[in-house]
Amino acid sequence: MRLLKKRICIIGSGVSGLHLAYSLRNDFDITIIERQSPAQIRRGRVMSTQVHFGPTRTREKRFNMPKWGEQSLIESIHITIGNQKLFVGNLQEPALSVDQRLYYSHFIKDLIAKGVSFRFEKVDKESVEVLIDEFDLVIDCTGKNGSLLPFSIEKDLSPFKTPQRKCIIGYFTGIKANTPLGVSVTVLPELGEMFEIPVVTEYGPATIMFIMAIPNSNLDVFKGIKSAEEFTLKMRSAAQQFFPEIYNRIDRKNFALCDENSFLQTALTPIIRKPYLMVKNKLVVGCGDSVFLNDPITGQGCNLSSYCAEQLYETLIEYKNSKWDVEMGESYWSRTKQYVKEVTEWTNAMTKPLPEHVVQLLLQGAQDQVKANEIAEWFANPTKAYEAFTSTKFIV
DSSP states (O other), X not given: OOOOOOEEEEEOOSHHHHHHHHHHTTTSEEEEEESSOHHHHHHSOOOOOOOBOHHHHHHHHHTTOOOOOSTTOEEEEEEEETTEEEEEEEEEEEEBOBOHHHHHHHHHHHHHHTXXXXXXXXXXXXXHHXXXXXXXXXXXXXXXXXXXXXXXXXXXXXXXXXOSOEEEEEEEESBOOOSSOEEEEEEETXXXXXXXXXXXXXXXXXXXXXXEEOTTSTTOOOXXXXXXXXXXXXXXXXXXHHOHHHHTTBOTTTOEESSTTXXXXXXXXXXXXXXXXXXXXXXXXXXGGGTEEOOGGGSOHHHHHHHXXXXXXXXXXXXXXXXXXXXXXXXXXXXXXXXXXXXXXXXHHHTSOOOHHHHHHHXXXXXXXXXXXXXXXXXXXXXXXXXXXXXXXXOO
């Protein structure tokens, strides 16, 4: 007699939800609940930024996710402190950034075509309990707006009570790309950072200008701006004042947002939670930003979500024919905890003034291409960044 597949409900179709759906769909009966249709996502406001580094792109390949074109592959990381460009470090494997509106809507439609069930409805803290009764497992992938369920906070990894940065994001045309094509990271001590990211959009290649302003600093100048036109003018003047190298590559006639919804202002408080709990004697798990929410300063949100989705996939396959209980939840947490700790502690350190030994490392990168490449690789392999930030053996 053929056994029925266990039924899994994934709430949310961001990176973690999509990666789980692709990885699990052949072994389990998957239902995804998403509050917006693909068309609503495509027409809606940008949600944040994301750069898929080599390991995440390898996971996408492993789980047979559709490929994107290779026209805008990110090959390098450009590092500037103040007005001094230090170096360009080369990535071992190219990265790729895709407008999430395009990425999510494309993959949702592909999963529907492949037979995965979708329900387009909103889930709240009351209705989630009905889902727990209905399915063998509910996975909370609701993202940075916060978990639906009271996953316990890991206090040692959650030191902040308020946002450490204001996130100011715009997807623009009319900027000449840097060469080699890469992510530019500009650190302005005591003010914040600018990340310039080449991105694939439905309009073609574009550039994300992503300011992370320390609240109430001189860089925190976007308060009260509501319209696309106001945002564009303010971004241009901010670039002229604070980021002259980027400003000099702006074509002032053609500098514009990709569309009226391609800008965002937000702020979030980083918080890490234990990603499982028991509700009504049933296991519920969380994956991605709903339980592992880091500050965006190191660009690890989508990459950490992808990593944890893969670890949850491995756990579910291991326990496929076993009881899904606290033991399985603890197995999932033990698989992810060390990596979550490394990413989080590096990211939290980046929101503070850089330690002197890290500044010395960056200065070495300006003189040594091998060192520059190693530093660029921090973003693809955060374990290396964690080691650099927490060890004094790197001091010269």
